[in-house]
Every structure is written in C-alpha cells, then in structure tokens.
Amino acid sequence: MTNHRRPAGAMTAPAGPFLFRAHPGTDLEVAFTSVDAGNLAFHVSGTPAAGTKDNKGNKDNKVSQRDDSIAGGDGGAEDSRERVRASRRGVEAALGVPLGRTEYLTQVHSARVVTAAGRGWGESPAAVEADGLVSPTGRDPLAIMVADCLPVVFASRRSLESPAAVGRDGRSAASGPGSGGVGPLAGPTAVAHAGRRGLLDGILQNTVERMRREGSGHGPGDIQAWIGPAICGRCYEVPEQMRRDGTAQIPATHSTTMWGTPALDLPAGAQAVLESLGVTVHRSPVCTREDPRLFSHRRDPGRGRFIGLVWRGEEGQGSKHFEGREGREGSEG
Numbered sequence: 001m002t003n004h005r006r007p008a009g010a011m012t013a014p015a016g017p018f019l020f021r022a023h024p025g026t027d028l029e030v031a032f033t034s035v036d037a038g039n040l041a042f043h044v045s046g047t048p049a050a051g052t053k054d055n056k057g058n059k060d061n062k063v064s065q066r067d068d069s070i071a072g073g074d075g076g077a078e079d080s081r082e083r084v085r086a087s088r089r090g091v092e093a094a095l096g097v098p099l100g101r102t103e104y105l106t107q108v109h110s111a112r113v114v115t116a117a118g119r120g121w122g123e124s125p126a127a128v129e130a131d132g133l134v135s136p137t138g139r140d141p142l143a144i145m146v147a148d149c150l151p152v153v154f155a156s157r158r159s160l161e162s163p164a165a166v167g168r169d170g171r172s173a174a175s176g177p178g179s180g181g182v183g184p185l186a187g188p189t190a191v192a193h194a195g196r197r198g199l200l201d202g203i204l205q206n207t208v209e210r211m212r213r214e215g216s217g218h219g220p221g222d223i224q225a226w227i228g229p230a231i232c233g234r235c236y237e238v239p240e241q242m243r244r245d246g247t248a249q250i251p252a253t254h255s256t257t258m259w260g261t262p263a264l265d266l267p268a269g270a271q272a273v274l275e276s277l278g279v280t281v282h283r284s285p286v287c288t289r290e291d292p293r294l295f296s297h298r299r300d301p302g303r304g305r306f307i308g309l310v311w312r313g314e315e316g317q318g319s320k321h322f323e324g325r326e327g328r329e330g331s332e333g
C-alpha cells in the first residue's frame with residue numbers, strides 16, 4: 001500500500017474511529033468511519049475469508065449481495081457478530097448516539113427508499129431491505145454501510161410551505177425566523193447506498209424525492225449531500241460494454257483506469273445526478289481501494305464495511321466532542 005491519497009478540501013481527517021466528521025448544523029452530526037472503528041456489517045459480502053457461515057442454510061444466492069441482517073441462526077459466527085455489535089456501540093458512544101439506536105438497512109443494491117422506523121439495530125430483530133433511508137425529523141440516527149460503493153449522507157432545510165415545519169416533538173424544527181429555505185439544516189436527513197446498479201436505477205433520485213415529500217425544501221442548496229469515500233474512477237475497472245451502458249445513462253461516469261482500461265467514475269456520476277436535482281454536493285477525494293484507512297471490497301474482499309452516518313441529537317447531546325480514544329475503547333468490546 002504505497003499509493004495513498006491524502007484527503008483534501010472540505011473533507012478533512014480527524015483522529016480516531018472517523019475518517020471524516022462534521023457539524024454542518026445545530027446538533028447535526030455527519031461522519032464516515034475508518035477501519036479503526038472496526039467492521040460494522042454483520043454480513044460481509046459472501047466471501048469465505050470473512051469466516052462467516054453465510055452459505056450454510058442459505059440456498060439463496062442473493063446472500064452475497066446482502067449487507068446486513070441481525071436475524072439469528074448463524075450460531076457459528078456469534079463471535080464476529082459480537083464484535084460487530086461492540087464496534088457499532090463504539091461508534092455510537094463516540095458520537096453521543098444512544099446505544100443501539102442507529103438504524104441500519106439490509107442493503108440489496110436496489111433503488112428502494114424507506115422512512116426510518118424509529119427503532120435502532122439494538123431493538124429491531126431484522127433490518128428492512130432497502131438502500132435509502134430517510135428520517136423526517138432528522139432525529140433518527142441513520143447509517144449506511146459500504147466498502148467501495150458510495151455512501152451518501154444527506155441533510156436539509158425545510159421547505160417554507162411544509163406543514164411539518166414544526167417537528168413531531170412540538171419544537172420548531174428551525175429556531176429563529178426564516179425557518180424555510182434560508183434556515184439551518186433542521187429538516188429531514190437521509191442516507192443512501194449507491195453502487196453501480198443503484199446509481200443507474202435511481203436510488204439517489206428516489207432518496208431526494210422522499211426527502212422532499214417529508215418536508216425538505218425544493219430550492220437550490222436546500223438539500224446538502226456528502227458523498228463519502230468510495231472506489232474512484234481510476235480504480236473501478238468494468239467491461240467495455242458496462243462502461244458504454246453506464247455512460248449512456250450518466251455521461252459523467254465515463255472513465256479509464258490508471259492502467260488504461262475501461263472504468264466508471266461513480267462518485268462523479270453521483271455528483272452529476274445530485275446537482276441536477278438542485279442538491280449541494282460535498283465530495284470526499286479519498287479512494288477506498290487506494291487508502292488503507294478504509295475497507296475496500298476490491299482490494300481486500302470480505303474484510304469489512306465502514307459507515308456513513310447522520311444524526312441530529314437533542315440540544316447539547318450531539319455536540320459532545322469525544323476524542324478518538326474513547327471511541328476505540330467501545331470497539332474493542
């Protein structure tokens with residue numbers, strides 16, 4: 001691993017279990033974990049190297065696409081499950097999220113978006129199958145797992161016309177005047193998992209549409225998106241036909257690997273799609289395949305997944321600044 005890229009620009013690298021962490025609004029947390037946070041997926045893309053027993057008792061080939069399920073029945077993998085639980089709690093502790101409250105999905109490379117159920121991974125027996133997750137109030141901690149695919153995290157301002165401008169908790173969703181298009185990022189939040197398939201099938205459009213239905217503004221910049229670390233356009237090699245198909249749909253995805261073969265630039269494609277919808281985009285320059293601080297399916301299949309996370313805590317709760325050391329303790333479990 002001699003070929004690291006250094007993070008630059010808006011996304012900088014704090015120490016500890018996070019590669020990137022920001023507070024773009026009042027009590028609003030946006031974060032992407034690093035390998036130091038541990039693997040955060042119960043099912044890591046069906047490779048024997050992971051030491052799980054996914055193939056046993058699962059005749060369904062789809063299992064290799066499933067990212068997560070906390071349904072039991074995998075007794076032999078209990079050790080690794082407990083490690084994942086400990087790692088998830090470690091991330092929550094580092095951010096101040098109540099333990100077990102983060103909502104995860106069973107990601108299936110679909111374009112399906114669901115609304116948060118209000119029950120985190122610690123309370124819910126199995127995660128819903130979908131690849132986009134929206135919190136109407138922003139108060140549900142949301143996570144999306146990846147290892148080369150794009151983790152996209154969203155926050156938004158409420159639309160002026162939205163009847164939901166006062167949150168369910170009875171408080172004004174945005175403090176002060178001008179709570180609509182010019183107010184703080186106090187509207188719905190969301191996360192999305194966009195691989196090649198999901199990106200081309202419209203997972204990002206569907207996520208933005210759902211956010212707007214839940215009250216996000218329609219104006220330019222009312223929704224902001226953070227495209228986290230993903231495999232870059234110079235590493236994501238695909239067959240020529242696949243590049244042709246992808247490029248026909250989203251021209252910005254056209255790319256060539258650093259070794260000169262056909263490739264797709266998914267982060268560039270995602271940015272183009274989001275900007276066409278009026279979303280303001282912050283994009284990580286970090287490539288998962290090139291940077292050992294992140295899990296990468298292509299570089300190291302089956303090792304694990306990191307997450308993108310968004311959450312707006314109650315006042316004073318989400319703004320605690322734990323140092324990385326505390327976060328690590330949790331992940332050692």
Ligand SMILES: [Zn+2]
Pocket residue numbers: 231232233234235236287288289290
């Ligand atoms: Zn790369």
